[in-house]
Amino acid sequence: MRTTRLYVRLLGAHLRALLEHEADFWIMAVATVLTQVVNIVFLTALFAKVPALNGWTFWDMMLMFGVVALAEGVGSFFFEGMWRLAEQINMGELDYFLVRPYPVALQSSSAQVGINGLSNMVVGGIMIGTAVAHVDIPWSAWTVPLAVVMLLSAVVIKVSINLATNAASFWLSSPTPLLALSVHQIGDLARFPLSIYPFVIKAALGVLVPFAFVTFFPIAFLRGTGAVPWIGLLTPLVAAYCAAAATVIFKRGLLRYESAGN
Template sequence: MRTFRLYLRLLGAHVRSMLEYESDFLLMAGATVLTQVVNVVFVSALFARVPQLNGWTFWAVVIMFGLVALAEGVGSLFFQGMWDLPWQINQGDLDYFLVRPYPVALQVSSAAVGVNGLSNIVTGGLMIGAGIAHVSVDWTWWRVLLAILLLISAAVIKVSINLATSAVSFWMTSPTPMFAFAVHQAGDLTRFPLSIYPLALKAVLGFALPFAFISFFPVAYLLDSGPSHWLGLLTPLVAAYCAATAAIIFKRGLRRYESAGN
């Protein structure tokens, strides 16, 4: 609990510093909302030409878009500092984290706050709510609890992949998160149903980099759609696997950290 409180205090300090520049805050939040609106308009234009996308309806795809946006929002708002890890390694700023009585990974994660994450969480939640209101699902109490568990697991998967790919910087010399950003861009493909992609891409997005468990498989299970919809039940296990893998990669990278030599 002490670690959790410290984490929230660090995030709160960054939020207060950002709110000193209200115009920047509002512009960034507005730009994020506009991005999600453009995404919905694009999907609407697509389904205006094609009634179904390989068996998937417009509102099912909107839910997938919402899940990806929500997971990205959680990663940006609460764990934005992960994107600064390559710079911290390159400049030797990680030295400060090593001498503090606080987990290094959490210090890295709370080193920055992405204001755009709040907008993504709100717009993602609205898209999920709108999509759920237009699909046929028998919402029993256990299905509601399962949906919440799948939602939390999706966010854990996204954050874990961000940490793991950013930690690759321990083995690279670049001060920018080029590898992590490339993987992040690949994850945007799962805004659409995995079934529309070729087999090789399905294997990458479904298992090598399990972005599909953020959106496609949870939605497939809740809507009982597709022969592999049962894979959605594995989302919590995939989240645990991703978190453990990210922790191992980060710890191994931390062992070979040699500072910047200044």
């Protein structure tokens, strides 16, 4: 509880600092909303020509886009600081974190707040709610809580992959998170059904970097479609694995940290 309370206070301090510049706040918020609007326009234009994408309808795709937007929003708003990890390593800022009685990974993650994440969470939630009302999912007393668990697991997977790839900066000399940015771009492929891709991409998104468990496998399970829809049940286990792997990678990387010299 103490750790959670401190984390919220750190985020609150950065949020108050951002709100000192109200114009910047609203410009960023509106720009993020417009980005999601562009995604919706893209889907509308796509399905105006194609009735279904390998069996996935417009509302199915809207649900996938909404889940990605929500997961990215949570990662940006609550854990934006991890994208500064490469800079923190190169500038020696981790020296301050190491002497404080608070987990280094959480200090790094809470070092910045992504205002765009707030807009993504709101718009993503609206997209999910609207899509769920149109997607043919056989809801029951146990599928509703299972869907919530899968959604939370999707967020954990997304955030854990971000942390793990940014932690690679401990081994790389670049002051920018090039690997993390590249993997993040690959994650955009998870907005579309895994079944439309060739085998190599399926293996990469399903096993190597399991972005498919953010959207495709959980939604395919809820819809009861796909070659092996039961794979979606593994989403919480994949989330636990990703979180554990990211923690181990960060701790191993932290052992390599030698400050920045003078």
